Amino acid sequence: MDGVSFHVVDGEVFSLLGPNGAGKSTVINVLTTLLPLQEGHVTLAGCDLATQPACVRRSIGIVFQEVTLDRDMTCREILDFHGRLYRMDKRERQSRTGELLSLVELDEWADTLTKHLSGGMKRRLEIARGLMTRPRILFLDEPTIGLDPQTRRKIWDYIRNVNREGTTIVLTTHYMDEADRLSNRISIMDRGRIIVTGEGWELKNRLGQDLIYLETSDDTRAGEVLSKAPGVESVQGKAHGLLAMVREDGTHLLPALMADLQGAGIRVQTVNLKKPSLEDVFLYYTGRDLRDGGVGNEKRAAIHPVGR
Amino acid sequence: MNGTGFLTIYWRDMLRFVRFKTLLFSSLVQPALWLAFFGIAMSANFSRLSAGLPAIPGVTVVGYLTFMAAGVIALTTLFTSLFGGIVILFDKNWGMMREVMASPLPREHIIIGIALSGMTKSFIQVLIITAFGLLIGVGFFPGYSPGQAVLAFLGVLLFCGVFSLGFVFLSSAIAVSLESPEGLQGIITLLSLPLFFVSNALYPISAFPPVLQELSWGNPLTHLVNGVRYFAIGPDFQVIGVRYVTSPEDLAVSLGFLSAFALATFGLAWWRFHEAVVT
Structure with missing residues (x-):
């Protein structure tokens, strides 16, 4: 303690x-x-x-x-x-x-x-x-x-x-x-x-209004593109994709983000939009899943911020 | 405040005692069995062995069964009291002790409450042994009027009570410091065997080697047996050729010894309970 x-x-x-x-x-x-x-x-x-x-x-x-x-x-x-x-x-x-x-x-x-x-x-x-x-x-x-x-x-x-x-x-x-x-x-x-x-x-609001999870053909470049887009709070790299926290209503912002990615020649394979839950808050602050309990160092290593 | 808080602990422990039917039954029947089987078997043997011994003239002769009935009272009180604290261990393991520890009840009230309920259980057993003993021919209270017999029985209870408090305090102190009931079981066995055998409960100590005689003088059980025999049999009697004389001074020394023992074990329990962390 x-x-x-x-x-x-x-x-x-x-x-x-x-x-x-x-x-x-x-x-x-x-x-x-x-x-x-x-x-x-x-x-x-x-x-x-x-x-x-x-x-x-x-x-x-x-x-x-x-x-x-x-x-x-x-x-x-x-x-x-x-x-x-x-x-x-x-x-x-x-x-x-x-x-x-x-x-x-x-x-x-x-x-x-x-x-x-x-x-x-x-x-x-x-x-x-x-x-x-x-x-x-x-x-x-x-x-x-x-x-x-x-x-x-x-x-x-x-x-x-x-x-x-x-x-x-x-x-x-x-x-x-x-x-x-x-x-x-x-x-x-x-x-x-x-x-x-x-x-x-x-x-939950500290994580932005919505969370957008993406898997793309080039996550590194996609991260750069998304970080510069208006309305995006921050972007985190995940094991198989990216998590963008956005300041605005994600349903309106998403088409614009998709267009940006397409413009940069990045193909989007999956996309998922959700409201942040306390679980996301926990994940964000600790880098670990709430359900994992004491273990989860591997996950912590897998998450690395890729700019803002 | 909290002057009678120990009664709460006492009430709950007695409630459990009467509610666990098997425990209640066995604790009531067990001492009677001791007396019935061990007592009668041993007394038959001793009577045969001592048949040829000349009696000391002018001293009341007492049968071995009567002699050892006092010992059975003492041993039963010892075992019941030594196990008296085990409830603390169960409460600790089942989490119930946390409720009490987190309450404003001062911890000495837990010690006193448990000790009083251990003492009550001993009293019930002493009453049963005495009644059952009289029934099977134990010569307690020889020639006493009913009034004298009641007073003498109260004297027996006084000794058993002080002795019981001492050993429940000890048992509680051990229980609150331990983690598992198995551990307490082991310690109790380890404690009770020498207490049991290096005492005058079942046989005279006059034939012991000097070292054991010394040791038995420091044994609370010996002092309890002295008190019980003084009140239940008399200040001067002989059994299997050995004369027992207990003066009022001897009686006072024994009571003093038991009281000092109870105070010391209360101190020990007090210290252990204030050190105890129960989560």
């Missing part, structure tokens, strides 16, 4: 996006006081992390990446135990338990042992547990990992609702769609560093 610095605005959803092994969980473990802060300074909900860990612990809720439910306790007991850990009085525990079980639609399962719950239900129960103490900040470490698409959407709805009611959310994910749909702002992490931070649209 090195040079990780970010601030989260009160009331927002903030995402740490990065491949497995990027260090996201380590950041969460430090912020939730499970790992000691070795260097640097963190203030959370007005408490200093290094000197007032108890103050931090009272202000946060956590949903861990792995399931951390006692298999032999019921949903109600899980929430009750959590409330007791935080010294909530009995009446408040009971009313809060009822409230949360209906929020995550587990009323009917209140007295079922957690070992009989499905993966999605366990996640929902854990979210309810994270909210039990009405934390100011809720940490979610990969909240939808391993869940089916329908359940994921459901979990996203809960997260949005919770946020709407005023809880600040910090989540880690390696799913771009999750970061994209849920967050106000995103930090992209890779190899223990934060590479770039911004709102989703802002990050």
Whole structure:
């Protein structure tokens, strides 16, 4: 971990996006006081992390990446135990338990042992547990990992609702769609560093409005031609072609670019136009595919800017 | 704040204890089996061997079964307490410990909560052994009135309680420092064998070589057995030709020794828990 610095605005959803092994969980473990802060300074909900860990612990809720439910306790007991850990009085525990079980639609399962719950239900129960103490900040470490698409959407709805009611959310994910749909702002992490931070649209706009991928008979010369064309932000060489980032609407710009290439005597074999996704943003800043995780040095070597 | 936080930990551990039916059943039946088979077999042997020994005149004679029933109480308390901390290891491995570690609950409350539940489990077992023992002819509380017997039993529980706390603290300290249940199993076996045999739980130590006698004096199990026999059998009795005299001073020394042991292991557990990183 090195040079990780970010601030989260009160009331927002903030995402740490990065491949497995990027260090996201380590950041969460430090912020939730499970790992000691070795260097640097963190203030959370007005408490200093290094000197007032108890103050931090009272202000946060956590949903861990792995399931951390006692298999032999019921949903109600899980929430009750959590409330007791935080010294909530009995009446408040009971009313809060009822409230949360209906929020995550587990009323009917209140007295079922957690070992009989499905993966999605366990996640929902854990979210309810994270909210039990009405934390100011809720940490979610990969909240939808391993869940089916329908359940994921459901979990996203809960997260949005919770946020709407005023809880600040910090989540880690390696799913771009999750970061994209849920967050106000995103930090992209890779190899223990934060590479770039911004709102989703802002990050994507840094890559220009559209991306045009081309394969031509002479990529080197095509790159030169494209770099000089008006409207083109920059051009990157790929393993088998070129990627041009453009400032204008690509559908209008593309015919002109094709004409330029044809004029220079370059034959275009394939062309593909798309809006930049967070994945492209990640690729652009790290030179690696988000899905690759820790490996991918070969890809990094394959990408080399060929002028602007 | 958080004055009674340990009760939360205690509550959950007891909840699990009664919920795991097989664990509950085996922990209740196992000590009775010890007494029934080992006790009766050994006592038959010792009775035969000691049949020719002259009794010391004027001293109450106690059967071997009664003598060793006190030892079974002590051994059961030892094993239950040594395994008391294993729950911490499971919680660590299954991730449940993170919830507790990230909460504002002070860590000494985890130690105390687990120790109290280990102690409760021991008490239940002691009660069962005592009741079952009386049923099969163990001569506990000889000639006591019901009131005296209850008081004497409370005395037994006092010794078992302090002893149990000491060993659950120790077990928790080891468990929180380890990564796998297998490791704890090994350490417990390594610890329990010498504790078991270099003590007066099953046989008199007067025939031990001097070095072993010294060692057995430093063994908490010996002090527990002293206390249990004092309360359950009496301050002065003989068994298989050996006389046992326990003065109130001896009793106080034993209780002091067990208390010091519990304090020391609590300190150890406190240190291990404050060092522990659970992720």
